[in-house]
Amino acid sequence: MAVHPASTCHASVFARALWYVAPGVSELRPGVLPAVDEATAQVRTLYSAVSRGTERLVSAGLTDPVHRTRMRAPLQEGEFPFPVKYGYCAVGEVEMGPPELVGRRVFSLAPHQERFVVLREMLAPVPDAVPARRATLAANMETALNAVWDGGAGPGDRIVVVGAGLVGLLVAYLCCGLPGAEVTVVDTDPARAAVAATFGARFLPAAPGPADLDADLVFHTSGSSAGLNICLACCGDEGRVIEMSWYGDRPVDVALGGGFHHKRLAILSSQVGAVSPARRPRWSRRRRLLKALDLLADDRLDALITEEVAFNDLPARLPRILAAGAEGIATVVRYG
Numbered sequence: 001m002a003v004h005p006a007s008t009c010h011a012s013v014f015a016r017a018l019w020y021v022a023p024g025v026s027e028l029r030p031g032v033l034p035a036v037d038e039a040t041a042q043v044r045t046l047y048s049a050v051s052r053g054t055e056r057l058v059s060a061g062l063t064d065p066v067h068r069t070r071m072r073a074p075l076q077e078g079e080f081p082f083p084v085k086y087g088y089c090a091v092g093e094v095e096m097g098p099p100e101l102v103g104r105r106v107f108s109l110a111p112h113q114e115r116f117v118v119l120r121e122m123l124a125p126v127p128d129a130v131p132a133r134r135a136t137l138a139a140n141m142e143t144a145l146n147a148v149w150d151g152g153a154g155p156g157d158r159i160v161v162v163g164a165g166l167v168g169l170l171v172a173y174l175c176c177g178l179p180g181a182e183v184t185v186v187d188t189d190p191a192r193a194a195v196a197a198t199f200g201a202r203f204l205p206a207a208p209g210p211a212d213l214d215a216d217l218v219f220h221t222s223g224s225s226a227g228l229n230i231c232l233a234c235c236g237d238e239g240r241v242i243e244m245s246w247y248g249d250r251p252v253d254v255a256l257g258g259g260f261h262h263k264r265l266a267i268l269s270s271q272v273g274a275v276s277p278a279r280r281p282r283w284s285r286r287r288r289l290l291k292a293l294d295l296l297a298d299d300r301l302d303a304l305i306t307e308e309v310a311f312n313d314l315p316a317r318l319p320r321i322l323a324a325g326a327e328g329i330a331t332v333v334r335y336g
Contacts, residue, residue, distance in 0.1 A: 015115040016029065016311075052322060090108050137166070147242055162222055164196060169192070174295070215239055
């Protein structure tokens, strides 16, 4: 395999990356990039996205040993709890590597870093119809797509999404595309109603709690015990709750009394680490990621990006971005 001539330069390339170093504390640290060879490419980052739910837990410090493998990001450095270089939503332009990739916009599961070197198979080309800024949502769209597969959502279903964060709204977006589906979004923040309406979903406040919606399928993305219990209250007989929230080390209180048993409800976890079983014989992770990128070719999805932060300012801004109940939906980081 030919390597672009630029990659023959032997000068060390330095790049700064965001490191979580203590509870609620992060900093930009310089590092030396590995040399580019025939199997890799060097990417100049254009944008990355902050994964609020996951990075909030990382910033707080994951102490349970089980997290050291299950929560590890593909290009992570360091070990939980600290210090750790973390992130997985980066979009950039290939600077060095195979000639057919040089100059291409790509998505990769890379941390918040000015430049990175990665195996070429870890790069997914960004479709021409998808702006680089919006392409940072690919990992979240992939999570939403996998959950819709896990839930088996179909045309005409009565579907509820509890938690109108980024992933919840992407689930609602996908479900609104099902013919005849009745989609309801439930959240504590009334500001999310406008985005839900843009996708074709109705909005209900989480307090005092929606009435029994007799739902066929409920997706939970709020990351709270209260949200999970609202999900159970929304279900019709033999309804299913698809639990997408990640609680880290926190305990969860679930109301399994009331109608849970006599309505024969089910709770199923959904996690993006593996392709949904119904699709797994035919779908690889790469095929799923490429489809997630294709699904971002809709200008309405720009409404999900509510804040843009310069990379240099990221350590100072993160405590507010990751605070519980922080305003806004998705935050992207701008480089250069």
